[in-house]
Amino acid sequence: MSTDRGKKSSSPTSSFVVVANRLAVDRIEHADGSTGWRTSPGGLVTALEPVMRANDGAWIGWHGAPDEKLRPFSSDGMQLVPVHLTSDEVRDYYEGLSNGTLWPLYHDAVEHPHFHREWWDAYVEVNERFAARAAEVAEPGAVVWVQDYQLQLVPQLLRQRRPDLRIGFFLHIPFPPLELFQQLPWRNQILEGLLGADLVGFQLPGGAQNFVRLVRQRLHLQTHRDRVRTADGRTVLARAYPISIDADSFHDLAASPAVEQRAKQIRHDLGDPTTMILGVDRLDYTKGLRQRIRAFGELVNEGRVDPEETVYVQVATPSRERVDQYRQLRDDIDMLVGRINGESGRIGRPPITYLHASYPRDEMAALYRAADIMVVTPLRDGMNLVAKEFIACRQDDSGALVLSEFAGAAKELRQAYLVNPYDINGLKERLLEAMTDSPRVHARRMRFLRKQVFENDIDRWASLFLDDLAGRS
Numbered sequence: 001m002s003t004d005r006g007k008k009s010s011s012p013t014s015s016f017v018v019v020a021n022r023l024a025v026d027r028i029e030h031a032d033g034s035t036g037w038r039t040s041p042g043g044l045v046t047a048l049e050p051v052m053r054a055n056d057g058a059w060i061g062w063h064g065a066p067d068e069k070l071r072p073f074s075s076d077g078m079q080l081v082p083v084h085l086t087s088d089e090v091r092d093y094y095e096g097l098s099n100g101t102l103w104p105l106y107h108d109a110v111e112h113p114h115f116h117r118e119w120w121d122a123y124v125e126v127n128e129r130f131a132a133r134a135a136e137v138a139e140p141g142a143v144v145w146v147q148d149y150q151l152q153l154v155p156q157l158l159r160q161r162r163p164d165l166r167i168g169f170f171l172h173i174p175f176p177p178l179e180l181f182q183q184l185p186w187r188n189q190i191l192e193g194l195l196g197a198d199l200v201g202f203q204l205p206g207g208a209q210n211f212v213r214l215v216r217q218r219l220h221l222q223t224h225r226d227r228v229r230t231a232d233g234r235t236v237l238a239r240a241y242p243i244s245i246d247a248d249s250f251h252d253l254a255a256s257p258a259v260e261q262r263a264k265q266i267r268h269d270l271g272d273p274t275t276m277i278l279g280v281d282r283l284d285y286t287k288g289l290r291q292r293i294r295a296f297g298e299l300v301n302e303g304r305v306d307p308e309e310t311v312y313v314q315v316a317t318p319s320r321e322r323v324d325q326y327r328q329l330r331d332d333i334d335m336l337v338g339r340i341n342g343e344s345g346r347i348g349r350p351p352i353t354y355l356h357a358s359y360p361r362d363e364m365a366a367l368y369r370a371a372d373i374m375v376v377t378p379l380r381d382g383m384n385l386v387a388k389e390f391i392a393c394r395q396d397d398s399g400a401l402v403l404s405e406f407a408g409a410a411k412e413l414r415q416a417y418l419v420n421p422y423d424i425n426g427l428k429e430r431l432l433e434a435m436t437d438s439p440r441v442h443a444r445r446m447r448f449l450r451k452q453v454f455e456n457d458i459d460r461w462a463s464l465f466l467d468d469l470a471g472r473s
């Protein structure tokens with residue numbers, strides 16, 4: 001990670017500003033107490049990094065460590081502007097309202113969302129801080145692009161300070177159905193916060209439609225299709241922009257001789273199996289890990305998958321580890337994997353290789369390249385970039401993607417082996433089908449998937465959004 005903290009700038013200004021909860025890099029503390037940087041976890045950073053490099057803008061965000069104030073600095077050619085959070089704010093704004101209330105609520109309430117007034121107060125305060133920082137950094141008439149559920153009040157707070165700006169907002173996670181959103185004690189404040197933007201972007205058309213219906217019903221504003229007329233006479237556009245990845249750069253990385261060699265080595269270390277199944281996820285309860293591992297375990301137990309021939313590698317990035325539901329998930333997965341491997345009753349390679357760690361991009365590319373079958377089974381997911389990364393790393397039309405119907409990506413990747421992850425028997429059958437279909441069937445599906453991912457890459461996503469934003473007057 002070439003983070004050049006030597007190149008500090010006291011207060012940069014820019015005509016293009018991205019505001020996100022996280023910066024591209026995350027401050028970490030090593031076991032010996034020294035500190036360093038690594039790429040921040042999650043799809044938002046994967047998607048936005050290439051956009052920032054192409055646009056020469058400033059990125060405002062939290063650097064991942066509590067109680068530490070840092071000056072702006074540059075990293076890999078990006079201008080990064082840190083926003084500090086206290087330990088209490090990390091607890092109440094980040095782990096609390098963002099990830100204990102909004103995250104579960106917006107993901108179909110697959111875990112119970114908690115509502116606490118002190119969490120909300122911290123959310124408002126931190127949103128104000130991000131808005132104030134953006135107001136300082138944005139040049140007159142600048143474009144400011146606010147990201148994701150942690151910062152839904154920023155568009156309005158920023159507009160109050162700087163009406164000259166063109167403000168966009170993009171929600172990376174699903175926008176929930178009306179019945180769920182209405183549970184939020186602060187539902188009107190969130191809608192009003194978002195309406196501070198000129199353009200509000202969602203992953204799928206359904207999310208944009210839910211939002212427009214909500215502002216009509218709850219705020220009694222006039223709407224027409226994807227347009228909302230605000231109380232102060234502005235028109236706000238609400239549209240879908242399915243996010244993507246820098247497909248060419250993933251493909252080229254996977255094509256490099258070093259990654260090719262590493263992919264061979266991975267397969268060799270796994271005992272050169274006939275089939276390598278791969279899962280890659282943040283360790284999050286929305287990702288359907290329990291269901292997926294259970295399905296694979298049953299197939300092994302029933303003798304329908306032979307662990308001599310097939311291995312399943314599950315990579316899980318540590319995530320939000322101080323939030324109870326995430327701790328519980330980690331314990332559950334440890335236990336489930338341990339049980340399946342223990343019950344296989346063999347000496348040698350276990351049926352599941354479980355890696356609870358984060359890896360550099362080239363190692364991820366090698367894993368994708370090595371795998372035959374990718375399993376992506378979220379119970380609900382805004383998009384899921386892992387599915388697109390696997391496809392981009394293919395060097396030919398071989399391999400198969402098993403994909404949940406409830407990932408945003410399923411709307412575009414129709415030729416994947418689509419599955420309902422709640423239906424464990426269905427999941428087992430689909431997995432077997434993906435494993436046993438002929439190379440010809442795989443190639444027919446994969447050709448379509450690759451075309452889809454390379455044609456709709458991150459450049460296209462960013463230009464569609466930014467062109468629409470530029471068209472707002």
Ligand code: ADP
Pocket residue numbers: 041042043044046280281282315316317357358359360364383384385386387389
């Ligand atoms: P989310 O944003 O919910 O985490 P996505 O699938 O959209 O889900 O994005 C996850 C991103 O994190 C991908 O870019 C993926 O490559 C990356 N990632 C996932 N697991 C790991 C890991 N163990 N090490 C490094 N990067 C990872």
Ligand code: F6P
Pocket residue numbers: 021022041042043044045148149172173319320
């Ligand atoms: O898009 C999903 C997302 O929640 C991003 O907003 C976030 O940066 C990423 O996943 C990882 O989560 P966290 O920042 O909480 O580690």
